[in-house]
Amino acid sequence: xxxLQRWLSRNQLFEQVVCKKAGHVDHAFGSHPFSSGxxxxxxxxxxxxxxxxxxxxxxxxxxYKGKAGVSMFPCLPTFTKLESGSLVIDRRGxxxxxxxxxxxxxxxxxxxxxxxxxxxxxxxxxxxLGPRDSCEFFHDPGMLSSxxxxxxxxxxxxxxxxxxxxxxxxxxxxxxxxxxEFLSVPFTAGEFSVMKTACSFALPHILGWDRLxxxxxxxxxxxxxxxxxxEGLSLEWKR
Amino acid sequence: xxxLQRWLSRNQLFEQVVCKKAGHVDHAFGSHPFSSGxxxxxxxxxxxxxxxxxxxxxxxxxxYKGKAGVSMFPCLPTFTKLESGSLVIDRRGxxxxxxxxxxxxxxxxxxxxxxxxxxxxxxxxxxxLGPRDSCEFFHDPGMLSSxxxxxxxxxxxxxxxxxxxxxxxxxxxxxxxxxxEFLSVPFTAGEFSVMKTACSFALPHILGWDRLxxxxxxxxxxxxxxxxxxEGLSLEWKR
Amino acid sequence: xxxLQRWLSRNQLFEQVVCKKAGHVDHAFGSHPFSSGxxxxxxxxxxxxxxxxxxxxxxxxxxYKGKAGVSMFPCLPTFTKLESGSLVIDRRGxxxxxxxxxxxxxxxxxxxxxxxxxxxxxxxxxxxLGPRDSCEFFHDPGMLSSxxxxxxxxxxxxxxxxxxxxxxxxxxxxxxxxxxEFLSVPFTAGEFSVMKTACSFALPHILGWDRLxxxxxxxxxxxxxxxxxxEGLSLEWKR
Amino acid sequence: xxxLQRWLSRNQLFEQVVCKKAGHVDHAFGSHPFSSGxxxxxxxxxxxxxxxxxxxxxxxxxxYKGKAGVSMFPCLPTFTKLESGSLVIDRRGxxxxxxxxxxxxxxxxxxxxxxxxxxxxxxxxxxxLGPRDSCEFFHDPGMLSSxxxxxxxxxxxxxxxxxxxxxxxxxxxxxxxxxxEFLSVPFTAGEFSVMKTACSFALPHILGWDRLxxxxxxxxxxxxxxxxxxEGLSLEWKR
Numbered sequence: 011x012x013x014l015q016r017w018l019s020r021n022q023l024f025e026q027v028v029c030k031k032a033g034h035v036d037h038a039f040g041s042h043p044f045s046s047g048x049x050x051x052x053x054x055x056x057x058x059x060x061x062x063x064x065x066x067x068x069x070x071x072x073x074y075k076g077k078a079g080v081s082m083f084p085c086l087p088t089f090t091k092l093e094s095g096s097l098v099i100d101r102r103g104x105x106x107x108x109x110x111x112x113x114x115x116x117x118x119x120x121x122x123x124x125x126x127x128x129x130x131x132x133x134x135x136x137x138x139l140g141p142r143d144s145c146e147f148f149h150d151p152g153m154l155s156s157x158x159x160x161x162x163x164x165x166x167x168x169x170x171x172x173x174x175x176x177x178x179x180x181x182x183x184x185x186x187x188x189x190x191e192f193l194s195v196p197f198t199a200g201e202f203s204v205m206k207t208a209c210s211f212a213l214p215h216i217l218g219w220d221r222l223x224x225x226x227x228x229x230x231x232x233x234x235x236x237x238x239x240x241e242g243l244s245l246e247w248k249r
Numbered sequence: 250x251x252x253l254q255r256w257l258s259r260n261q262l263f264e265q266v267v268c269k270k271a272g273h274v275d276h277a278f279g280s281h282p283f284s285s286g287x288x289x290x291x292x293x294x295x296x297x298x299x300x301x302x303x304x305x306x307x308x309x310x311x312x313y314k315g316k317a318g319v320s321m322f323p324c325l326p327t328f329t330k331l332e333s334g335s336l337v338i339d340r341r342g343x344x345x346x347x348x349x350x351x352x353x354x355x356x357x358x359x360x361x362x363x364x365x366x367x368x369x370x371x372x373x374x375x376x377x378l379g380p381r382d383s384c385e386f387f388h389d390p391g392m393l394s395s396x397x398x399x400x401x402x403x404x405x406x407x408x409x410x411x412x413x414x415x416x417x418x419x420x421x422x423x424x425x426x427x428x429x430e431f432l433s434v435p436f437t438a439g440e441f442s443v444m445k446t447a448c449s450f451a452l453p454h455i456l457g458w459d460r461l462x463x464x465x466x467x468x469x470x471x472x473x474x475x476x477x478x479x480e481g482l483s484l485e486w487k488r
Numbered sequence: 489x490x491x492l493q494r495w496l497s498r499n500q501l502f503e504q505v506v507c508k509k510a511g512h513v514d515h516a517f518g519s520h521p522f523s524s525g526x527x528x529x530x531x532x533x534x535x536x537x538x539x540x541x542x543x544x545x546x547x548x549x550x551x552y553k554g555k556a557g558v559s560m561f562p563c564l565p566t567f568t569k570l571e572s573g574s575l576v577i578d579r580r581g582x583x584x585x586x587x588x589x590x591x592x593x594x595x596x597x598x599x600x601x602x603x604x605x606x607x608x609x610x611x612x613x614x615x616x617l618g619p620r621d622s623c624e625f626f627h628d629p630g631m632l633s634s635x636x637x638x639x640x641x642x643x644x645x646x647x648x649x650x651x652x653x654x655x656x657x658x659x660x661x662x663x664x665x666x667x668x669e670f671l672s673v674p675f676t677a678g679e680f681s682v683m684k685t686a687c688s689f690a691l692p693h694i695l696g697w698d699r700l701x702x703x704x705x706x707x708x709x710x711x712x713x714x715x716x717x718x719e720g721l722s723l724e725w726k727r
Numbered sequence: 728x729x730x731l732q733r734w735l736s737r738n739q740l741f742e743q744v745v746c747k748k749a750g751h752v753d754h755a756f757g758s759h760p761f762s763s764g765x766x767x768x769x770x771x772x773x774x775x776x777x778x779x780x781x782x783x784x785x786x787x788x789x790x791y792k793g794k795a796g797v798s799m800f801p802c803l804p805t806f807t808k809l810e811s812g813s814l815v816i817d818r819r820g821x822x823x824x825x826x827x828x829x830x831x832x833x834x835x836x837x838x839x840x841x842x843x844x845x846x847x848x849x850x851x852x853x854x855x856l857g858p859r860d861s862c863e864f865f866h867d868p869g870m871l872s873s874x875x876x877x878x879x880x881x882x883x884x885x886x887x888x889x890x891x892x893x894x895x896x897x898x899x900x901x902x903x904x905x906x907x908e909f910l911s912v913p914f915t916a917g918e919f920s921v922m923k924t925a926c927s928f929a930l931p932h933i934l935g936w937d938r939l940x941x942x943x944x945x946x947x948x949x950x951x952x953x954x955x956x957x958e959g960l961s962l963e964w965k966r
Contacts, residue, residue: 068816069806098307220940
């Protein structure tokens with residue numbers, strides 16, 4: 011029997027903070043703009059990549075609209091290698107959404123970006139939405155810590171009345187700064203279909219199941235990547 | 250013409266026993282908690298990994314609810330390498346479900362865990378369920394052996410009346426101990442969507458079809474991974 | 489402008505004959521039985537694998553029922569390597585179905601097996617079937633050759649009236665032997681779901697698109713697996 | 728805050744021109760014909776491959792019908808490797824459609840081919856189409872350049888009234904040549920299902936998300952392919 015509170019709070023806090031920082035980098039460079047609307051601009055960022063960020067891949071799906079834009083990409087889980095050689099998942103993966111407001115025609119203010127990191131279950135909810143369904147997710151980055159309640163975020167996905175698209179909106183209330191930010195991006199049915207298809211593809215990867223179903227590079231020794239030492243097990247688990 | 254009874258019984262027995270033992274290990278470490286409900290705790294296990302279980306990957310999808318929780322991950326098929334160098338599937342894969350009861354707020358009793366291993370066809374049934382469908386699977390771990398009927402398990406997946414989720418419940422009757430266990434976990438539509446998407450991803454892998462459609466590491470010699478020696482065949486199969 | 493008749497006839501003939509021979513081998517060994525029905529037997533084959541069939545993988549999805557059974561697995565396309573180093577698809581892939589009659593309880597007569605090789609478009613039709621849809625495919629193994637019309641095959645997939653499964657039936661009329669074979673296997677909704685999911689997984693592979701979207705082992709030189717020599721192109725294609 | 732116009736115009740122009748040139752090569756060789764209609768011919772091209780096009784893979788899905796045919800295959804994104812070692816997406820991927828008119832029974836005039844390159848969002852729209860839905864896409868290859876408006880293309884996907892297939896039609900108006908081309912290919916439900924399944928498979932790849940979710944060959948150093956240098960980040964992104 012295990013006590014779980016401690017682990018939960020640490021994990022959730024960690025995810026909220028670190029994944030957002032990862033987001034800063036992951037979509038900041040070279041994301042290619044896609045925009046199916048007429049006259050809606052795309053964007054290619056030209057920041058210099060810091061030298062210590064080597065071996066990374068930058069490829070986000072971006073939707074740019076008149077009042078705001080949103081960028082998304084998967085954030086893989088991280089694993090810890092045990093002394094035994096086994097890999098244990100350390101931090102779950104997510105789909106990171108980054109919203110940024112428009113400040114003119116085809117101009118976006120990247121300094122005002124806001125993050126929302128979709129957990130696997132939230133991704134499952136999203137890809138399960140029918141053409142007239144809606145959902146809302148609430149995040150508190152400081153949950154179960156001393157900063158609980160200071161910042162509250164909600165993401166709303168709301169179907170258009172005609173079933174031909176969605177509004178994806180992020181609401182951020184920061185009590186420490188007394189600020190409220192509202193960023194809303196209309197998605198066409200096609201853009202939402204890209205999001206659903208890409209998130210469905212990514213979901214097993216952010217769960218780490220791609221690690222279970224194929225050997226990692228340099229990890230396979232035989233034909234049973236999930237082999238079990240049955241003698242060890244029978245001792246370990248005998249009741 | 251082949252007689253099949255012997256093979257069936259051995260295989261099914263084997264699957265029931267070994268896959269469950271594999272389960273003991275596969276989800277016992279480092280599984281990251283996901284829980285979309287409000288105030289529902291997650292969990293991170295800290296058991297020591299036995300030294301002889303090296304090169305394994307631990308990544309399960311877990312749903313923790315008020316009365317019980319369930320953990321799931323794919324169990325890959327195993328292959329036997331023939332003298333010829335060919336790989337023959339030895340034991341089919343499955344999705345292993347592990348249920349465990351809650352014994353307090355955010356506390357689960359891992360020693361009372363119960364297993365249910367979904368065959369490929371049961372996985373197919375699960376991913377085919379509509380929002381108001383239900384199904385039930387029956388397992389007898391001792392089927393076709395001398396212990397047949399001693400333990401009977403049934404897994405029920407029952408849609409909520411409003412179509413917004415499911416109850417996934419495991420019933421285990423053990424006549425040797427005169428015990429009955431009932432563990433039931435409510436799934437939101439989003440959590441069930443994760444389960445369906447992850448199981449759809451895993452299904453070709455537990456069938457071993459990923460081996461058919463791409464060369465295994467170190468196995469490819471040419472561009473026909475499923476090449477056929479036609480001369481050999483015509484001799485082998487001539488009627 | 490090209491004349492196409494010659495290529496079509498050769499290719500289609502080739503596919504019908506060779507793919508069936510490949511089938512003899514691909515599912516003949518070690519395929520693990522799955523059968524969701526109560527009391528329906530599975531099967532594990534124990535033929536000796538010929539020595540020259542090395543480096544192959546044997547993993548089929550099998551459905552065994554009272555009057556007949558069917559085995560299926562993907563048959564990958566073959567590629568020819570050009571002098572330039574490029575790979576050109578040589579023979580398209582397929583999903584090979586092998587039907588065999590029951591001759592008693594849990595006994596099947598493998599010598600009476602019949603083949604039906606699903607083309608990509610037929611696979612597309614199958615995975616598009618709704619719970620009350622049906623379809624029929626016709627094959628003539630001798631099409632466009634001197635043996636045209638000698639053997640006629642039709643595969644019927646017919647939904648149960650209640651939408652809870654399908655009959656998959658193969659009809660083979662061989663005029664050279666004056667024989668008619670009819671083999672029919674009832675599929676539960678779950679078994680058909682496995683077939684659809686596995687075929688959806690396999691479809692891009694039998695099209696060869698997995699080769700387009702990732703570098704083959706030992707083939708990648710840079711980051712543009714489908715790179716284009718633009719100078720060469722502009723010369724090649726200028727009008 | 729970034730100014731985006733310049734980047735948009737360059738990228739879109741580039742995509743329109745270069746991807747079409749890539750198309751010239753990608754489907755011109757060895758694409759295997761599939762055609763589910765009765766008496767509709769397939770095709771295998773026998774052009775010599777130019778020597779400088781080595782290490783490429785040619786595998787398209789083709790539909791040949793009475794008045795025209797269409798060939799499709801995915802066009803992967805290209806990446807630029809930065810000094811830091813990171814990969815930045817350089818040009819987004821697409822699904823390239825190539826239409827060609829029939830000029831007789833089983834004869835197609837390849838010199839009159841016309842291209843249409845589906846963006847990720849257009850692919851999303853296509854795979855989201857229900858059996859009675861339709862959509863239309865407009866492209867101007869010279870958009871935002873001095874040749875804007877000279878050539879206008881529209882692709883229409885229109886469901887049959889009975890829901891059993893689609894017409895996929897390309898309209899090209901070239902004002903510089905005063906020509907209008909109209910090429911229309913009827914798709915059966917099965918052929919469209921292949922297109923949807925293959926495009927769903929390809930979509931994460933043309934977004935570059937396969938690069939995010941697995942290490943590229945020779946790129947992995949640890950277990951965090953998307954690892955983040957947190958110190959570097961906190962400096963980079965501090966506000």
